[in-house]
Amino acid sequence: MPRATDSVGEFTRELLGRGHTTLHSGFERSLRGLRLHGVRHWFRRERDAFTQTLKTALACAVAWELAKHLVYHQHPQFHAVLAPVAVLITMQVTIYQTFRRGLQQVAAVLLGVIAALVVGSYIELTWYTLSMLVIIALMIGRTLRLGTQVNQVATTSLLVYSLGRGYGVERIWDTLVGAAVGVVANTLVAPPTYSDNAAKELADLADDLAELCRDVAKGLGGTWTAADARKWLDRSRALFGDSHDAEDVADQAEEAVRYHPRRSTLEPEVNRVDQAAICLSHVAAQLNGLLRGLYDLAAGNRGLPATTDVPGALAILLLDAGRALNRFGRLQIPDRDSRRMLEELKVILAAADDHQLSAIEAMLPIGAHAVERWSVHGALLDGVRRMLYELDPVAGPHTLAVPVVAPEPVAGAST
Known part of the structure; x- marks a missing residue:
């Protein structure tokens, strides 16, 4: 009987803990959205x-x-x-x-x-x-x-x-x-399109991925351990699961226009949301692989030397990825700032190209275990480069994931 009572108590505590975690994470996500994007964009x-x-x-x-x-x-x-x-x-x-x-x-x-x-x-x-x-x-x-x-x-x-x-x-x-x-x-009465809901979920996912990139970059710039890398990896795995949920949301957006009176008008936006979901799913998978490599390096798994000595160039590239994800997420909910967000995304990716060249040189390991570390460093660098490539609105594989933004009006032009 005590065992059964303990099991019930443990189950109740776990259930309440999950509910508290869900409420807390939802509240934190709302506050973060307000802080990052302001009241107007949050609304x-x-x-x-x-x-x-x-x-x-x-x-x-x-x-x-x-x-x-x-x-x-x-x-x-x-x-x-x-x-x-x-x-x-x-x-x-x-x-x-x-x-x-x-x-x-x-x-x-x-x-x-x-x-x-x-x-x-x-x-x-x-x-x-x-x-x-x-x-x-x-x-x-x-x-x-x-x-x-x-x-x-x-x-x-x-x-x-x-x-x-x-x-x-x-x-x-x-x-x-x-x-x-x-x-x-x-x-x-205002029939639901669900593409707006899907875009919101994708914007939130992009913010979550951006926050993780920033946290990892900050950690790599200081003292970090295998335990820290494990926490980053656990967060990444959770976000990878969220990315699958985002793809399901995009599928619902396709279903939402099935009998919608404005189907032909809404289909381009639904297709865009679908591309954005695929893009973020790929980014989440690449970030998960990158953090797995960091953890293996810090923990000395797979015969690797246990070390946390990673060039700062990787942290810089992760910051670039975080900033790019932030702009990509903002673009999922088009508003009057979308043109500026798109230009900032292009500038960030252009700067990241220069940072990649520097990282190639900085991440060439020397000394003991250089061969083993070279394979890990190469995988880390390739992972972040793939993330940046996925987010490229011009030359990337998901250019349709970014909404069409009207060009800046020419000063003095007649209207």
């Missing part, structure tokens, strides 16, 4: 989320009022809570998902009512008939592939079975009202 990043939140809240209120007057007008003592719930379930990040989830929600409620009425007509309510009803309802939901609404079939069946047939009819109409309001609101 530009969050604008789509604010719009969706406000739209959902208003849709819930409309569904409540409609259901109250259309469904519960003869029962004013009842609250039309199911209609707002249906709105929350139905309104998804894409129009396609909104239609799909709305149909699933209505089908789940309808099937749950039918199952309860059929079973309730022949069997009295007992613990074993209740269990049988749940089994039947869940089997129906899974057979018809109702996704996350499988449990809704069983929930509706239990409520109708216990509260009576009248509740079942009202629940159907209540859900229909909410689902209809959710579909109409998400389709006709």
Whole structure:
């Protein structure tokens, strides 16, 4: 028994710790965005989320009022809570998902009512008939592939079975009202494109990668150990996982325009976001490999001499990469500063070209274990060079990842 109690306590502490870490990291990310980019650009990043939140809240209120007057007008003592719930379930990040989830929600409620009425007509309510009803309802939901609404079939069946047939009819109409309001609101009122959400996620990822590059560069400029390199590597691995999430977000952006009324207009931006996601995924992979090499060098893995003696030229290049990532992230959310950000990105990469030439000479190891260290130094240098190449908006492999920026207007030109 003590072991079980300890396990439960350990699980609870781990769960609470993960929740605290998630909240803390989200709060830190927001503060960092405000500090790096200012209130205006931060609000530009969050604008789509604010719009969706406000739209959902208003849709819930409309569904409540409609259901109250259309469904519960003869029962004013009842609250039309199911209609707002249906709105929350139905309104998804894409129009396609909104239609799909709305149909699933209505089908789940309808099937749950039918199952309860059929079973309730022949069997009295007992613990074993209740269990049988749940089994039947869940089997129906899974057979018809109702996704996350499988449990809704069983929930509706239990409520109708216990509260009576009248509740079942009202629940159907209540859900229909909410689902209809959710579909109409998400389709006709500022329909979500999700490309803005995807661009925000990519901008945040670029900021995270930039911060790690700066931290590593700062560490290499002072005294660092294998333990420090291990922490950098762990952060890099987490960001590499985030880069896969970013690619999933880009895929959602493609789905978002599937039934969007402005599909032809939005597709170029969706393609740009997709290229940016691929670019940052490659950068994250290269940074992860670079930090793995640093850790191996510091820890003396793979037969390497354990040393933290790394030329300062690597730190300079990592600073360049961090600055380039910062500008690349800013460009993912186009605003009036985008032209300046693009020019700064080009200047940073041009300076990095000169720094690479210096690094080639500085990172040629001499003395004991020169051959072993040469392979690691070469991999480190190649890793950061590849990162910079990925971010190049002119000659890199992902030039479409940067939005088209209007040229500077010529002074004195007629308008």
